[in-house]
Amino acid sequence: MSSPHETNPSGSHEERFLKAFEEYSDALFRHATLRISDRERAIDLVHDTYTKVWTYIRSGHDIENFRPFLYKVLNNLIIDEYRKQKESSLDALFERDGVDEGSFPELSESTVEALAATIDGKQAFGLISRLPDVYREVLIMRFVDGLGPREMSTLIEESENVISVRIHRGLKLLRDIIEGEITARENNRIKPK
Amino acid sequence: MKRFSEQLKKKSDSVILSVSEKRALEARIVSFMEYHPLPVTLKRSTVKRMVTEPGIFVALSSRYVKAFAGAFALILIVGVPALAENTVPGDILYPVKVQVTEEIRSSLNRGSYEKVVWETTRLERRLSEARQLAEAGLLTPEVEAGVVKAVQTHKDAAEQQIASLRTTDAEGATLAQMTFAAVLDVQSAVLKANDTASTTEGMSMVALTQMLDAGRGKVGTADNLDVLTIDRLKAQLEIETTRSYELLKNISPVATEKEQKDIERRLGDVSHKMEKALAESNQNPVAAKENLITAWSDVQKLISFMTDIDVRASLAIETLVPVVLTDAERRNILDQTYALITSNLARITTGLEGITDEGITEKINLTLPLISELLVNASSTLETDLSGAETAIAEANALTESILGLSDFPSSSEVIVAEPAASTTLSLPEAVATSTVSEAATTTKTEVIE
Numbered sequence: 001m002s003s004p005h006e007t008n009p010s011g012s013h014e015e016r017f018l019k020a021f022e023e024y025s026d027a028l029f030r031h032a033t034l035r036i037s038d039r040e041r042a043i044d045l046v047h048d049t050y051t052k053v054w055t056y057i058r059s060g061h062d063i064e065n066f067r068p069f070l071y072k073v074l075n076n077l078i079i080d081e082y083r084k085q086k087e088s089s090l091d092a093l094f095e096r097d098g099v100d101e102g103s104f105p106e107l108s109e110s111t112v113e114a115l116a117a118t119i120d121g122k123q124a125f126g127l128i129s130r131l132p133d134v135y136r137e138v139l140i141m142r143f144v145d146g147l148g149p150r151e152m153s154t155l156i157e158e159s160e161n162v163i164s165v166r167i168h169r170g171l172k173l174l175r176d177i178i179e180g181e182i183t184a185r186e187n188n189r190i191k192p193k
Numbered sequence: 194m195k196r197f198s199e200q201l202k203k204k205s206d207s208v209i210l211s212v213s214e215k216r217a218l219e220a221r222i223v224s225f226m227e228y229h230p231l232p233v234t235l236k237r238s239t240v241k242r243m244v245t246e247p248g249i250f251v252a253l254s255s256r257y258v259k260a261f262a263g264a265f266a267l268i269l270i271v272g273v274p275a276l277a278e279n280t281v282p283g284d285i286l287y288p289v290k291v292q293v294t295e296e297i298r299s300s301l302n303r304g305s306y307e308k309v310v311w312e313t314t315r316l317e318r319r320l321s322e323a324r325q326l327a328e329a330g331l332l333t334p335e336v337e338a339g340v341v342k343a344v345q346t347h348k349d350a351a352e353q354q355i356a357s358l359r360t361t362d363a364e365g366a367t368l369a370q371m372t373f374a375a376v377l378d379v380q381s382a383v384l385k386a387n388d389t390a391s392t393t394e395g396m397s398m399v400a401l402t403q404m405l406d407a408g409r410g411k412v413g414t415a416d417n418l419d420v421l422t423i424d425r426l427k428a429q430l431e432i433e434t435t436r437s438y439e440l441l442k443n444i445s446p447v448a449t450e451k452e453q454k455d456i457e458r459r460l461g462d463v464s465h466k467m468e469k470a471l472a473e474s475n476q477n478p479v480a481a482k483e484n485l486i487t488a489w490s491d492v493q494k495l496i497s498f499m500t501d502i503d504v505r506a507s508l509a510i511e512t513l514v515p516v517v518l519t520d521a522e523r524r525n526i527l528d529q530t531y532a533l534i535t536s537n538l539a540r541i542t543t544g545l546e547g548i549t550d551e552g553i554t555e556k557i558n559l560t561l562p563l564i565s566e567l568l569v570n571a572s573s574t575l576e577t578d579l580s581g582a583e584t585a586i587a588e589a590n591a592l593t594e595s596i597l598g599l600s601d602f603p604s605s606s607e608v609i610v611a612e613p614a615a616s617t618t619l620s621l622p623e624a625v626a627t628s629t630v631s632e633a634a635t636t637t638k639t640e641v642i643e
Binding site (some may be wrong): 017029054057140 | 205206232234
């Protein structure tokens with residue numbers, strides 16, 4: 001991704017860095033907002049992402065491709081953010097219970113497609129914040145940021161198989177949440193006054 | 194899945210930074226970059242290394258060399274530009290300020306709009322330097338020629354950037370043009386305020402003023418206002434007003450309390466103009482846009498007032514951006530003027546008995562019904578036509594004052610004002626109401642006063 005003291009492909013460091021701000025700041029902000037559900041904090045995280053990357057450049061490193069690097073830094077910052085919040089989330093439960101995620105080698109892109117086809121994207125947008133972050137993270141990267149499995153694998157530092165499992169589980173959980181919402185609404189509607 | 198992906202993506206695309214948020218974020222990051230510049234070695238990384246010729250070689254400890262190089266680099270990067278910032282033409286470090294620091298900042302502005310703003314700031318800086326030199330009596334013909342040339346260069350650069358911006362963002366170009374015009378207005382006003390045409394320094398200021406006025410005429414045309422939408426204008430105004438409040442906060446340690454209040458008042462006026470414009474944007478979009486354009490000009494002038502100490506020293510804020518009275522304030526002034534008129538009418542009524550000159554008595558008797566009619570008009574139009582009421586009250590006041598000039602009348606303290614007339618609210622005074630209005634209708638104001 002990067003190496004110290006490499007030559008500039010084109011333009012000065014400042015120009016390339018500011019170009020990266022122009023190109024990716026909106027996408028990073030979107031990613032952060034959907035992950036942490038806090039607009040103001042998301043802006044701060046994007047700010048911190050760019051300042052960290054600038055500091056990295058100042059230390060003599062050159063970045064060939066800004067996009068994965070920026071996502072990586074932002075992802076780390078979001079994880080730090082979760083740690084700070086110390087939420088008792090499903091993620092924590094996973095960690096405690098030692099759930100093995102990478103045990104579904106039969107999962108393929110076609111099964112993910114079949115599952116996704118059963119979910120309403122508009123409803124999903126409103127309810128994605130209810131997902132544990134491990135799932136929200138991969139779903140946002142996959143369906144909002146448009147990252148490929150290999151790129152996600154590098155960013156999250158998990159195997160492509162684990163990523164696929166998480167996407168599958170995330171979609172399934174999301175569908176359950178949506179169905180739960182619909183059922184709750186139906187129950188409220190037929191409840192006698 | 195395509196449908197799910199598309200739907201989710203479409204909804205997610207609505208989560209974006211607003212224009213103001215993005216600009217603020219960019220400003221924070223650029224500021225971080227300015228405070229944490231790249232090391233010289235990195236700046237030079239793209240420069241081809243020079244091949245040194247063999248020569249005398251002096252052995253020095255690498256520790257000393259590194260320490261010296263570090264200190265030198267620190268002075269070069271931080272110290273010199275900081276020292277150069279307050280220089281004027283003729284100073285040794287002035288080229289560092291103009292050709293290094295300002296050029297670096299230029300390169301950090303990527304958008305044409307930002308480039309126009311920066312070139313405008315540079316133009317302001319040159320004029321400020323010229324004023325400093327003129328005040329110190331150091332504006333030699335050579336320096337003067339240099340200042341005129343530099344101002345012309347920045348003016349041309351700003352105009353070029355506006356033209357360039359127009360090809361990609363016509364609205365942005367118009368906004369940049371309006372900002373540029375406002376700054377030229379302010380600078381021209383400052384130069385005129387300091388006009389000392391009889392002196393050598395004054396001659397150069399006149400030349401600069403003429404140059405600015407010519408430039409103002411060039412950019413001040415409204416040909417491009419049609420492309421400007423109310424939404425864009427409103428969004429950009431919000432950014433500028435936010436910036437203005439931040440500037441106000443920043444100058445609070447150096448500005449007087451009155452200056453701060455005056456600025457705050459005018460920023461409030463700008464907000465009122467914006468609210469008014471937005472309220473009438475559906476019914477009367479042309480008037481709404483005009484109001485927003487006026488608000489834009491006011492904000493830019495206020496920014497100049499806050500950021501340029503010379504402007505604050507040379508111009509009264511009221512000259513630059515007159516206060517816009519609210520309806521309540523206008524009514525309050527009307528009430529005060531009305532109270533003054535009734536008090537004067539009481540003086541006139543009391544003094545009338547002692548006047549022996551029949552000509553004067555006749556004039557007064559003819560004028561009083563006219564004043565009565567104006568006050569009736571003012572009362573009846575107060576709620577529906579505030580401007581009309583103001584005109585009527587102003588005329589009534591002028592007529593009352595003209596009567597007072599005809600003879601000696603008792604002072605206010607010698608007169609007992611009738612109870613209704615002592616009221617501070619606008620209504621018809623009893624003393625005048627008894628006069629016949631029909632008589633006044635046949636008498637013109639001019640005839641009476643003459």
